[in-house]
Amino acid sequence: MPPTLPVLYSFRRCPYAMRARLALHASGIAVEHREVVLKNKPAHMLALSPKGTVPVLWLPVTQGAVSGQVLDQSLDIMLWALRQSDPLAWLPASDAGMSDALALIAHNDGPFKGQLDRYKYPNRSGLETGAADRDEAALWLHTLDARLRAQAFLAGEQFGLADAAVAPFVRQYAHTDPGWFAAQAWPALVAWLAVFEGSALFDAIMHKHAPWQPA
Numbered sequence: 084m085p086p087t088l089p090v091l092y093s094f095r096r097c098p099y100a101m102r103a104r105l106a107l108h109a110s111g112i113a114v115e116h117r118e119v120v121l122k123n124k125p126a127h128m129l130a131l132s133p134k135g136t137v138p139v140l141w142l143p144v145t146q147g148a149v150s151g152q153v154l155d156q157s158l159d160i161m162l163w164a165l166r167q168s169d170p171l172a173w174l175p176a177s178d179a180g181m182s183d184a185l186a187l188i189a190h191n192d193g194p195f196k197g198q199l200d201r202y203k204y205p206n207r208s209g210l211e212t213g214a215a216d217r218d219e220a221a222l223w224l225h226t227l228d229a230r231l232r233a234q235a236f237l238a239g240e241q242f243g244l245a246d247a248a249v250a251p252f253v254r255q256y257a258h259t260d261p262g263w264f265a266a267q268a269w270p271a272l273v274a275w276l277a278v279f280e281g282s283a284l285f286d287a288i289m290h291k292h293a294p295w296q297p298a
């Protein structure tokens with residue numbers, strides 16, 4: 084018998100998995116959580132999605148508008164969940180708002196993620212220091228700070244899709260060198276991140292799960 088709940092393969096500290104868990108939690112959709120050890124991925128997860136990244140959402144039974152069974156991109160999982168149910172109104176209300184959110188997420192997942200990885204692990208890219216990538220990434224973070232000086236969250240006065248998709252990555256950047264991050268002139272960004280990290284929502288999605296083992 085297939086499980087009745089959607090199954091989420093996840094890894095606690097992965098920012099892509101965090102954004103998927105945030106949206107699933109906000110939507111109120113219950114899932115069976117399967118915690119993955121990235122060095123020892125479950126065969127079932129790899130059979131569903133051979134590219135081997137988390138998060139992976141498996142819909143054992145066709146649900147809603149999705150006739151396929153597997154969502155293996157974090158943004159697709161967010162959009163699927165919020166289109167099922169969006170009680171906190173995370174989805175932008177207008178097409179322009181959605182385009183703006185998707186553009187922020189595209190920059191986050193493209194240039195910013197590359198800079199973040201080279202900042203955190205310069206040696207992996209043959210660099211002696213990550214300072215140049217830290218500083219490149221900071222240019223974009225200053226644009227986020229400028230937004231957040233005018234409004235509490237990235238798309239307005241309420242936490243939403245863009246905040247949930249981007250905040251886990253800004254958090255990683257901030258934690259790479261907390262003293263340096265705190266000393267920069269981006270007070271609204273620091274406050275926004277503190278609200279996120281102090282939220283009941285963040286607490287809820289960061290609960291620890293033992294690694295999943297097939298029965």
Ligand SMILES: N[C@@H](CCC(=O)N[C@@H](CS)C(=O)NCC(=O)O)C(=O)O
Pocket residue numbers: 094096097098099100121135136137138155156157158
């Ligand atoms: N584009 C994917 C990226 C997901 C991704 O890269 N996840 C990382 C963990 S944060 C992963 O699973 N990497 C594979 C590994 O480390 O073996 C998404 O948005 O879901």
